[in-house]
Amino acid sequence: MQPSLLEELTPVPNPYPIQSELSYPDIWTLCTQARDLAWDPRSIDYQDIENADLPADVRDAGAEWWSLRAWMEHGAIPYGAERLRDAIYSHLPFEIKQHVVNFIAEELRHHEASFHIAQALGGYQPSPRADYFQSIIPQFHNENEEKTMSFFGGMAVNTLFEQLSGELLQARYENAQFDSIKLACKLILRDEARHIQFGRVIMRHFFGELSSAEKLLLGQQFAKKLKGSLLNGVYAVVNLPEDERRRAGRNRALAAQHGLGATHPDDEIDVIKRALDEIREDVSKYGIEIPHIAEVDDKQPIVL
Numbered sequence: 001m002q003p004s005l006l007e008e009l010t011p012v013p014n015p016y017p018i019q020s021e022l023s024y025p026d027i028w029t030l031c032t033q034a035r036d037l038a039w040d041p042r043s044i045d046y047q048d049i050e051n052a053d054l055p056a057d058v059r060d061a062g063a064e065w066w067s068l069r070a071w072m073e074h075g076a077i078p079y080g081a082e083r084l085r086d087a088i089y090s091h092l093p094f095e096i097k098q099h100v101v102n103f104i105a106e107e108l109r110h111h112e113a114s115f116h117i118a119q120a121l122g123g124y125q126p127s128p129r130a131d132y133f134q135s136i137i138p139q140f141h142n143e144n145e146e147k148t149m150s151f152f153g154g155m156a157v158n159t160l161f162e163q164l165s166g167e168l169l170q171a172r173y174e175n176a177q178f179d180s181i182k183l184a185c186k187l188i189l190r191d192e193a194r195h196i197q198f199g200r201v202i203m204r205h206f207f208g209e210l211s212s213a214e215k216l217l218l219g220q221q222f223a224k225k226l227k228g229s230l231l232n233g234v235y236a237v238v239n240l241p242e243d244e245r246r247r248a249g250r251n252r253a254l255a256a257q258h259g260l261g262a263t264h265p266d267d268e269i270d271v272i273k274r275a276l277d278e279i280r281e282d283v284s285k286y287g288i289e290i291p292h293i294a295e296v297d298d299k300q301p302i303v304l
C-alpha cells in the first residue's frame with residue numbers, strides 16, 4: 001500500500017484514546033440487564049389473533065392501530081441514531097454508547113413486534129392511509145433543535161417522552177385480551193422500563209449541569225413535540241383535524257372495545273395528564289418548566 005493511501009485512511013476525528021473504564025455504574029447495570037432480558041419478536045405466536053373470530057371492521061381498526069404503533073416505535077430510532085453519533089465522536093464513556101446501541105435495537109424490536117401484530121390482524125400498512133397523517137410521523141423524526149443542544153440536554157427531550165409513552169403502553173397492556181398482544185406489550189414494557197430508568201439517571205447526573213438557556217429550551221421543546229406531533233394522532237387524537245379525529249378516534253375506540261391492546265381516545269388524555277404532572281414535578285426540582293399544554297391541562301371531552 002502506498003504511504004499516501006495510508007494517510008487517507010487515517011481516521012478523522014482521531015478516536016484515541018478509546019476508553020474502557022466505566023464511569024457510570026448505574027448506566028452499566030442497565031446494559032447488563034438489557035443483555036439478560038433480550039427477546040425475539042418472532043418467537044411470539046400470533047396465531048391467536050390470526051384465527052380469532054373478529055368482524056372485518058375490527059380487523060381493519062386493529063391493523064391500523066398496530067401499524068401506527070409500529071411507526072411510533074420506529075420514530076424512536078432517529079434520536080438514538082443522532083445521539084449515538086454524538087456519543088462516539090465526543091468520546092463518551094463506553095457504557096453510554098452501549099446503552100444507546102441497546103436502546104436502538106430495542107426500539108427496532110418493538111417496531112417489529114408491532115408490525116407482526118398488524119399483519120396478523122389484517123395487514124401491516126407501511127404508510128398512513130390518511131393524507132394528513134403522512135406528515136405527522138416525519139415531524140417526530142426531526143431532530144434539528146435537539147442537535148443544537150448538549151448531548152444530555154438533547155437526549156433528555158426524548159427520555160422524558162419514554163415516561164409518557166410507557167404509561168400509555170401500560171394502559172394498552174391492560175386492555176389486551178389476546179395472549180400474543182399481551183405478551184408483546186409486556187416485553188416492550190420491560191424494555192421501556194430501562195429507557196425510563198436511563199432518563200432518571202440522566203436527570204440525577206446531568207440536569208444540574210444544564211445552562212438556564214438549555215433548561216428553558218428543554219421544557220419548550222418537550223411541549224412543542226407533544227402538541228405538534230404526539231397529540232396529532234400518535235399518543236392521542238385530540239389535535240387531528242375534525243374529520244380525521246372522528247375517523248381515527250372511532251377506530252381506536254373499536255380496537256379498544258375488542259381488547260386489541262388499544263385505548264379509548266378519552267382515556268388517553270387522562271393517562272397523558274397524569275404522566276405529564278409527574279414529569280413536571282420531577283423536572284421542576286432542576287428548575288425546568290414544561291409550559292401549559294391546553295389540550296391536556298384543560299381537558300375537554302373528545303367528540304367522536
Ligand SMILES: [Fe+2]
Binds near residue numbers: 073076106192
Ligand atoms: Fe419502544
Ligand SMILES: [Fe+2]
Binds near residue numbers: 162195
Ligand atoms: Fe423506548
